[in-house]
Amino acid sequence: MPSKKMLIADVLENLSKKNFEKFGMALMARGGDRKVAFSKVEDKNFMEVTNVLVSTFTEDDAPAVTSELLKSIKCFNEAKELDEQMAELFPKSSTRKTPAGTNASSNGDKAGSSSDTACSSEVHFVDKHQLELTERVCNIDSILDFLLKENVIQDAIYEKISCTPGNQGKTRNIYKLALKSGIDAKNIFLESLKKYEPFLVADLERKG
The missing domain is CATH 1.10.533.10 (Death Domain, Fas)
Known part of the structure; x- marks a missing residue:
């Protein structure tokens, strides 16, 4: 191998x-x-x-x-x-141990598993790692499509974020315009990160 x-x-x-x-x-x-x-x-x-x-x-x-x-x-x-x-x-490289003690794939977690990661500390995962996510997220267009599909954002916000130059600018606007509605929006954003940026999420989880 x-x-x-x-x-x-x-x-x-x-x-x-x-x-x-x-x-x-x-x-x-x-x-x-x-x-x-x-x-x-x-x-x-x-x-x-x-x-x-x-x-x-x-x-x-x-x-x-x-x-x-x-x-x-x-x-x-x-x-x-x-x-x-x-x-x-190396399937173990893309799995994590949830606080509940069950293994979950970082590439296919459902919203409930996202909540496990999100609630493992007082600060939500996407808030705790906002700076690194803003710097490192690459598949931003797929993430935007996911947020639109899950009704986290509507067409007008989708267009506004899509027109923002650069991945970092788009990610900043996701935080500014899409995640202010609360924990559900953050959980869905985390779910999209696990789907389209699994290794980035795994890397941040290892760092704690």
Whole structure:
């Protein structure tokens, strides 16, 4: 069975030269407390960049970071392929232990399971991690469609958020315009994150 490191290497090896360069730039520009220096990425091949990812974020967390970065440069098919391989080969990496003591998939929880995560502390998950979610959410269009379908937002708000430039701007407006109605809206937003950003949610859950 291939290791997590080799799954990352395979994905990076198959990127076009242009997309590989974009990936390196996105890696250096990534927010968070673990930064990657320009010298670690400049003129490096796919295996060297894989080693940087694993040494910086650990082999357990590196696939989630890789998927996140692929989405940020619009390599959605490659990100989906990596996510699916991780789910198939390492299912425990995409599961979590709920406060009730039951295992639930981070990729397919229902609203009730979202409440478990949300209520595990006094501060709701999406409020606690607002800054990191704003910086790192990539599949924002799919999340907006989900919120519209679940009646968290209406057409006018959907259009207003959709017209906002950039993923960070859209996410800020979700917080500003869509989540003020209360806990139900936040739970549905969390459900959408688990559906479209499973590795990001899992990463934040591990950090506590």
